[in-house]
Amino acid sequence: MAKAPKKTTKKTTLKTSKKQSIEPGVHAHETAVLVKQILDNVRPTPMIHNGLSNEEKIEKITEKFTEIMEVLGLDLTDDSLGDTPRRVAKMYVNEVFAGLDAKKFPKMTVIENKMNYDQMIVVQSISCLSFCEHHFLPIDGFATVAYIPNQKVIGLSKINRIVQYFARRPQVQERLTKQIADCLQYILGTEHVAVHINAKHYCVVMRGIEDTGSTTSTADLRGHFKSRQETREEFLQQIKTK
Structure with missing residues (x-):
């Protein structure tokens, strides 16, 4: 009697390769699958799929x-x-x-960490313009994003594009901060990720209290950024509040 073939388990993480590109228009199906994997590992924005073009x-x-x-x-x-x-x-x-459109997820390219770089990489003062989902008024600020590589590193401009992609939704700042961290942690395969956003909310400026001077800060610190005091302090020193 022939033996039944062994079942294989499909991995849900991005494979590590010398160079991995998520590039719309080149391999459309593969790109869509990779983008879906990424977004499935990012906490969701409340949405319904209405089927409209x-x-x-x-x-x-x-x-x-x-x-x-x-x-x-x-x-x-x-x-x-x-x-x-x-x-x-x-x-x-x-x-x-x-x-809100998965097809507009930005092109992502990661490369093998052949340099064995194991220190903090920080991108500061990333423009972060979003919309408050409660009043549909702008949220205008800056993000600082950092990570400590494991096997992969990412092009620096891709971090800016990730911030911009998730900002281009009706948002609350707390969710936006988490979504950026979720996305980077999954793409890079490292738990050592930190995100800080400082922003002015125009629902506070233009209505209600009408306070033109206040800003809101949120942060998500993971891995060594949360558990190691020296790493946490180094990141916090990098934050430039605008």
Whole structure:
């Protein structure tokens, strides 16, 4: 009687290779699978999948925003206002909320850590512009991101792109901080990751308390950044509050 073939377990982490690229348009299926693996390992933004294409979203938002402007009593026959609903719709779908679209996840390239680099790598003062999900007003600040490599290192600009991708969603700053850390920890295969964001919230500036001076700081420290005092202190010294 023939033996049944052994079952194999599919790994859910990115494979380590000399060079690994997530590049849309080259291997579309493989890229989609890799992006799904990454996003499955990042805590989610509350979303539903409604099956609408981007153009369908633009059309529906245009209709709804037209209604909002009419309710506000704005004259859409005026040449300054007539195209505003569609401008807003295109801005939401293609720009400020582009991070809701997995297809717009940025190209990622990691390389083997042949240098055996085992010290902190820090990228400071990363522009971080997002939208508060409670009032749909801007969150404007800067992120500092650091990691200690294991087997892989990442191109420095890719860290900026990760920050920008997750910022381009309706957000709360606490979730945004965690999503950036989740993504880097998974891509790089290291637990030693730290993220700090300092930002001004325009829902505080323009409404409610109307405080123009205050900012909010959040941090997620993992691995040595959390457990080793000297590593924690070194990272905190790198933070530049804007």
